[in-house]
Amino acid sequence: MILVYIETRQGKIKKASLETLSEAKRRSAELATEVAAVLAGSGLEELGPDVSAYGAGRVYLVPNPALDSYSAEAHGRVLADLIAEVKPEAVFFSATARGKDLAPRLAARLGVSLASDVTHIAVRDKKLEFTRPIFAGKAFLLFTLKTTPQIATLRPNVFPLEQPGTAAGEVIKKDTVVDEAGIKGRVVELLAEKGGELDVTEAEVIVSGGRGIKAPENFELLKQLSAVIPRSTVGASRAAVDSGWIGHAHQVGQTGKTVSPNLYMAFGISGAIQHLAGMSSSKVIVAVNKDSEAPIFKVADYGIVGDLFEVIPALKDELKKLFE
Amino acid sequence: MNIFVFVKRVPDTESRIKINREKNIIDEPGLNFVISPNDEYAVEEALRIREAKTGQVTVMSVGGDESLVILRKCLAMGADEAVLVKDAAGETYDGLRTARIIAATLKSRYPRFDLLLFGKQSVGADNAQVPSMTAELLGLPQANVVTKLEIGTDKGTAVREVEGGEEKVAFSLPAVVSAQKGLNEPRYETLKGIMAAKKKEIPVVAVDSLGLKPGELEVGIEVTGLEMPPARKAGRILPGSPQEAAKELASLLRNEAKII
Numbered sequence: 001m002i003l004v005y006i007e008t009r010q011g012k013i014k015k016a017s018l019e020t021l022s023e024a025k026r027r028s029a030e031l032a033t034e035v036a037a038v039l040a041g042s043g044l045e046e047l048g049p050d051v052s053a054y055g056a057g058r059v060y061l062v063p064n065p066a067l068d069s070y071s072a073e074a075h076g077r078v079l080a081d082l083i084a085e086v087k088p089e090a091v092f093f094s095a096t097a098r099g100k101d102l103a104p105r106l107a108a109r110l111g112v113s114l115a116s117d118v119t120h121i122a123v124r125d126k127k128l129e130f131t132r133p134i135f136a137g138k139a140f141l142l143f144t145l146k147t148t149p150q151i152a153t154l155r156p157n158v159f160p161l162e163q164p165g166t167a168a169g170e171v172i173k174k175d176t177v178v179d180e181a182g183i184k185g186r187v188v189e190l191l192a193e194k195g196g197e198l199d200v201t202e203a204e205v206i207v208s209g210g211r212g213i214k215a216p217e218n219f220e221l222l223k224q225l226s227a228v229i230p231r232s233t234v235g236a237s238r239a240a241v242d243s244g245w246i247g248h249a250h251q252v253g254q255t256g257k258t259v260s261p262n263l264y265m266a267f268g269i270s271g272a273i274q275h276l277a278g279m280s281s282s283k284v285i286v287a288v289n290k291d292s293e294a295p296i297f298k299v300a301d302y303g304i305v306g307d308l309f310e311v312i313p314a315l316k317d318e319l320k321k322l323f324e
Numbered sequence: 325m326n327i328f329v330f331v332k333r334v335p336d337t338e339s340r341i342k343i344n345r346e347k348n349i350i351d352e353p354g355l356n357f358v359i360s361p362n363d364e365y366a367v368e369e370a371l372r373i374r375e376a377k378t379g380q381v382t383v384m385s386v387g388g389d390e391s392l393v394i395l396r397k398c399l400a401m402g403a404d405e406a407v408l409v410k411d412a413a414g415e416t417y418d419g420l421r422t423a424r425i426i427a428a429t430l431k432s433r434y435p436r437f438d439l440l441l442f443g444k445q446s447v448g449a450d451n452a453q454v455p456s457m458t459a460e461l462l463g464l465p466q467a468n469v470v471t472k473l474e475i476g477t478d479k480g481t482a483v484r485e486v487e488g489g490e491e492k493v494a495f496s497l498p499a500v501v502s503a504q505k506g507l508n509e510p511r512y513e514t515l516k517g518i519m520a521a522k523k524k525e526i527p528v529v530a531v532d533s534l535g536l537k538p539g540e541l542e543v544g545i546e547v548t549g550l551e552m553p554p555a556r557k558a559g560r561i562l563p564g565s566p567q568e569a570a571k572e573l574a575s576l577l578r579n580e581a582k583i584i
Binding site: 108133314318 | 447456460465467487489495496504505562
């Protein structure tokens with residue numbers, strides 16, 4: 001069994017979790033095993049069919065209200081108990097903020113090593129072989145885990161979604177006791193939920209600005225461009241973030257976030273090696289820069305040598321026409 | 325407040341990484357090594373907490389003698405003590421092994437602490453495993469990828485980055501916290517600090533003296549390959565005025581790349 005931990009946001013299953021389920025389904029066929037999923041928290045019953053539609057033959061429902069506000073300790077213990085009972089050969093998480101927080105906690109509890117932020121999974125001799133970027137993508141490490149269960153976090157936006165089917169899965173309710181007194185830390189408040197703004201790791205299109213943007217107010221131009229492109233968000237280079245023009249959550253690169261959107265558009269970004277590491281696995285790259293010698297053009301599929309302050313508004317109008 | 329900060333030596337972010345395909349390792353000659361950038365935020369935060377509350381800051385690194393350089397840097401920034409946990413294994417990419425070493429060092433040598441600070445991940449292995457694993461092994465609460473931290477006498481709160489927002493985590497002390505860019509602006513070393521750090525004795529703890537079972541020090545990851553990313557080809561420069569180029573770009577993205 002491959003067990004998949006499902007994350008929800010505002011009562012909906014996160015897209016990253018469906019991608020992870022889809023990959024579990026594909027690999028389970030090669031391993032000749034089944035896929036199961038776990039929904040931890042109360043009020044998630046109705047999501048069972050949605051999870052099954054993506055290939056989970058069994059959905060474990062742990063409707064304990066003690067799991068509603070996230071605590072790595074509480075979720076880790078409940079998962080460890082479930083794993084001890086159902087003995088999966090692999091456990092998949094998405095490499096989201098939650099998955100990256102929880103999976104290592106669980107792995108340590110089970111005494112197993114962990115595959116973090118993987119971008120490809122193969123099956124070799126009935127074992128999973130993982131590929132993951134190191135140095136933010138300057139190199140890729142291939143490896144297997146010597147311990148069982150094989151636990152991995154899967155990078156969002158990398159693994160393709162399967163079409164949902166109609167298969168109904170079995171929903172199995174698990175009553176668990178969470179010793180509240182033993183939980184020493186938990187989330188107490190969700191802050192600054194910015195009107196549905198996508199994180200750079202989740203967006204399908206990133207419009208990114210660098211030193212050439214020149215001033216914080218000019219990021220407004222990129223926000224306007226992003227507003228006409230579905231599932232897009234604004235990114236930035238380290239130079240722009242360190243100048244205080246935009247928050248660090250937007251930073252792409254080795255000391256920021258590694259991204260692999262369908263489309264990465266770099267405006268006024270020269271292409272320092274630490275930035276290229278963070279975005280060069282994007283499917284299509286566009287570069288707009290005044291300097292025709294800028295290294296970013298060496299990785300760009302399409303380039304425009306010119307003034308970004310003229311190109312951005314023109315591009316916004318053209319894309320708006322396309323999407324209308 | 326007794327604070328421990330865990331730091332790692334990594335190639336600087338300007339490094340061009342070369343790989344040795346026979347041995348499946350990164351070629352180290354020619355690389356410039358630094359303290360992992362995320363760890364600097366952890367050191368700075370520890371110093372600020374000590375300055376606000378009094379206490380002691382100890383920096384610790386697991387690695388070879390070459391890690392003494394980054395420990396001295398932390399001392400020069402203002403850390404009180406440094407400890408090298410000497411391990412000859414090199415880069416294992418196995419966070420559990422490192423977390424076991426850290427947990428065993430604390431339990432056996434430094435059992436009194438209030439706060440364990442880490443960078444959110446090493447800038448290199450990029451695993452982001454060791455803080456949460458150390459917390460689990462020591463039975464402590466955790467707050468990872470933290471951009472704001474408030475520490476009281478026996479509890480604290482942290483703001484951590486999540487997709488599309490932030491969440492506030494409340495925890496009791498002792499606790500594990502991992503630092504993200506934005507938490508603070510790390511200070512530079514002072515000349516006086518650098519001079520003092522040179523003379524400071526750094527105790528060395530041998531990994532095999534920690535009472536870990538042989539199995540616990542075994543690397544749980546088997547590297548089967550190391551590859552460079554697929555090379556990208558330079559594409560096309562679109563000619564014409566900004567308006568013409570923008571129009572052509574929009575059309576290519578839809579009709580050729582089929583991406584929008």
